[in-house]
Amino acid sequence: MVKVISIALISLATAISAVTALDPVGQFxxxxxxxxxxxxxxxxxxxxxxxxxxxxxxxxxxxxxxxxxxxxxxxxxxxxxxxxxxxxxxxxxxxxxxxxxxxxxxxxxxxxxxxxxxxxxxxxxxxxxxxxxxxxxxxxxxxxxxxxxxxxxxxxxxxxxxxxxxxxxPVSKRKAKNVILFIGDGMTTAMITAARLISKPHISGKYQKHMHMDQFPVLGHIMTHSLDSLITDSANSASAYNTGHKSAAGALGVYPDTSASPFDDPKQELLAELMRRRSKKNGGAGGVGIVTTAEVQDATPAAVYAHTRDRDEKATIVDQMIHGPNPVVADVILGGGGKYFHSKQGGKSLNGTDYYNVYAKERGYKVVNDRDSLLKYKGKDPLLGIFHSGNMDVWLDRNVYKKNLDNAGSDPTGNGKAALNQPGLEEMAIKGLEVLDKRHRKEGWFMMVEAASVDKMMHPMDYDRALADLLEMDKTIGGTKEWLKRHKLDKDTLILVTADHAHSFDVYGSVDTQYFNSFSDSEELEKKNSVGTYENSGWPSYVDADGDGFPDKWDVRYTLAAGTAGFPSHREDFQVSINGTRVPAVAKTTSHHHYKVYEPSPNDDPHGILKPGTLGGTESVGVHSLQDVPIFASGPGSDLFAGIQDNTEIFHKISEVLGLGEQA
Known part of the structure; x- marks a missing residue:
């Protein structure tokens, strides 16, 4: 019998190797x-x-x-x-x-x-x-x-x-009732380390407190390459988690073909779609929740419910949620992106449609547009909460530098005003849990929660804002675990914390900004001498005396010497950008090329040291990297996520935990 099996396996291996072709080299x-x-x-x-x-x-x-x-x-x-x-x-x-x-x-x-x-x-x-x-x-x-x-x-x-x-x-027996997938977009181990350093007390080099994700019992790593490239973007990397298939840059839930239409590409069934049609044998159709600080049409949240080769088709993506061929119609949708729901001032909705009204009338959504309305909602109807015309403002501006919120036109309803009353990630996540529990306690649910601006702030190298949003996600994880335990759902719920891709961020020392600022702009060597490495790096000045999980002060003397491998030419002073998100590079006013070429922004860290870019002149911000990203797991089925795994495996493991699929 052993001999027969061995021969069969050899024959199978021979058949498979006969069609093996390594990925072709080249950039195009x-x-x-x-x-x-x-x-x-x-x-x-x-x-x-x-x-x-x-x-x-x-x-x-x-x-x-x-x-x-x-x-x-x-x-x-x-x-x-x-x-x-x-x-x-x-x-x-x-x-x-x-x-x-x-x-x-x-x-x-x-x-x-x-x-x-x-x-x-x-x-x-x-x-x-x-x-x-x-x-x-x-x-x-x-x-x-x-x-x-x-x-x-x-x-x-x-x-x-x-x-x-x-x-x-094969289909497996269901292991958990619910799954929560936290995604720190662009988050890496180095970012987690830096966030821990600036937020947790340490004595003799030992942390006295740990982050919530530090306390998860299972740790693994995920390889993030895309279908045809060593570097992925958020669309196809998030799609890998939601379909079990790799794709190419910009694609959501499809294999990109070469046709003109971005909507006829071969589709892959989504985790949320499977959740909606899960067999009665495995518990029946379950709930779906989407929570993000980005536009709800942005790549990572859209990967939960959309099919298109082009992630920028945001107006149509709004329509797909409720009008697609097999629409997900999520129970909870919370985030930004209001301009794609209306045609008022700044509106970009599909065919000028009022989708707030359509979602409410056709699918029974309760629509809320500010923090107060969100927190007051205690109902059982599906919930659509849109709190900004674009991406929601980051934690640092919502809580510290609040004057940066006063941007006319950011209100999600198109009234031309500023969105001054936005909820935090934890408030949105907890409200999402409340609604899902009311609607699907018996059947269970899947919820994706994204801290989107970890990535969105890493791109312009605004590290303070990126790390603050990472800390907000960690605080949300802690609040979520407490809520689940309080409602006796902790033993039925798998919690995963990961990223969709990486940035090449790291910290290599500390900076004495007082010494840095004492020199003139021309004294760049002296400014660089303010960077301490090894034994001279010491400890930064951040302190969390009130214990809220965030530094009490961000404009401190001793900061982090941090950077990335892929960046445009810019100036760096290693200090928090008080007046809003950094703009490291701007388009040149004169160039002999037909395309835009970027140079250091005169308004961004004007007294910083010049860092000649490692990227081509057409890039204005930093780019993603190929680092493996961490995945933390806790709850039933968490052991499946230990070790090194491909990003497509996450879908199959979540499907196994939730008992999805149909087997002959």
Whole structure:
């Protein structure tokens, strides 16, 4: 018996290795996950939860003056696992899936072969692009209920083949009733360390208090690469958590194809969609909550409910929540982004629609637009709370430098006033829990809570604001755990804390800002001497005497010497930006290029030292990095998240904990 199994495993390994092709090198690609002229989406090494729904698209390409061959076929063969497809050869895909494909489509697109072609195009050379002609077929809402390994083969161009191995994972017994996923957007271990340093008391180098996330029993790390790049953005990284599939920059819940429309790309069923149609056997359809300090249409929250290749289609994303083909219609939606809900002053809603009214009338939402209304709400109806026209203001401005809130037009209703009465992340999270508990205590729920401006402040290298928002998330985690325990839900709830991607932030010493400021602008060497390293780094001046989890004072003498690896040219003085978010670089007024080129902002740290950028001149802020991000876990199923894992695994592990999927 052992010998037979061994032979079977060897045969399977041989079949899989036969289609293995390493990711192609290079910066520019004709299409994501499409190294040949024949493309299969989902691509090689995709994994699926048994019974989850997904779209399939094939594309056949021809470049320049070649004509595309529109005669091709797609087959699927089961390589391992039991079931009715276990002992058959390759089957025509339509017959296997019992789905009739859409009619064959055709279109053209262009791409850049390399950096030389791209930059020539940016400077006006219209001949730098390579034209591509496409023939394509799509199958929508496919399901594979039998776990196992499958080989999918596209045959095209008279004998050429593109093959992909797909793995369908089995459904597991439900382990938890509820899951809360905290995302500190862009958060890294180094940021957590810095936040701890400025907020917790230490004696003889030992912390006397720890952050709430420090106290989680399980710690793991997540690899964040995207489908076609070593660096990810928030859209496709958050999508990996919500679908179990990798995607490309800007894409939400889809594999990006090459068609003109950003809405016809092959879709991947979302965690929230699975939650909504969970089988009665595993507890029935559950609740969904979305809480963020960003616009609710922004990449990370939109990954919970949207399908589009372009994360910037925010007006349509608002519509998708309640009008999509299989809309999530979340029980709780709290955050910013009011300008996409109305057409009043500053409004950008789809077709000028009043979506506040539509959400209320068509789906029964209670709509609130300020902190007082949010806290007063005690009902059971689904809750839509939008508190800013754009991203919500950060903790440091809402609580310390409050004059920075006085921005006309930031009110979410389009009345032209400033949004001066915004709730905090903890207040939104607790209210979300209250509503979900009232609506779905029996069935359970999934809630995503995002501290969005950890990332949004790291980009302009406004480290004080980024770390303050990280501390706000940690305080929210503590408040959430207390609420769950008080309502006897702590033993039924898995809590996860992680990030969607990284920044290359780190701290390398401290800065004596008094000494720094004593020198003239031209004395840059002397200013740099204010940075203490190793034994001279000492300790910064931040103190939390009132015990609220935040430094009592941010404008202190001894600050952190911090920085990132990828940044534009700017000036740095290592001191808090009192008058609002930093703007490190601005567009040059004169340039011989056709595109914008940035230089250090004259108003940002004008007396700081010059830091020549490590990025190209077209970048005005810092960029993401490839660091693994931490994941903290507590509650039933938390042991699954220990160790190193790919970002797509998070979806499958959450699905396992919640008992999602359908198995034949």
């Amino acid at each position: 690609k004709r299409a994501a996950a499409c190294p040949t002229l024949g493309c299969v989406f989902p691509p090689d090494r995709s994994e699926f939860l048994a019974g989850s729904r997904f779209d399939v698209r094939v594309e056949v390409h021809a470049e320049n003056n070649d004509k595309v061959n529109n005669k091709y076929s797609l087959t699927i063969e089961k390589l391992s696992g039991n079931g009715k497809h276990g002992k058959r050869g390759a089957i025509e895909f339509s017959k296997f899936s019992h789905i009739k494909p859409n009619g064959q489509e055709s279109w053209d697109f262009t791409y850049f072969k390399d950096a030389s072609a791209y930059w020539k195009s940016q400077d006006g050379d219209k001949n730098a692009v390579t034209p591509v002609h496409v023939a394509s077929t799509a199958w929508r809402r496919v399901q594979i209920r039998e776990p196992g390994t499958y080989k999918v083969t596209l045959k095209y161009n008279n004998g050429k083949k593109t093959e992909a191995i797909w793995t369908v994972n």
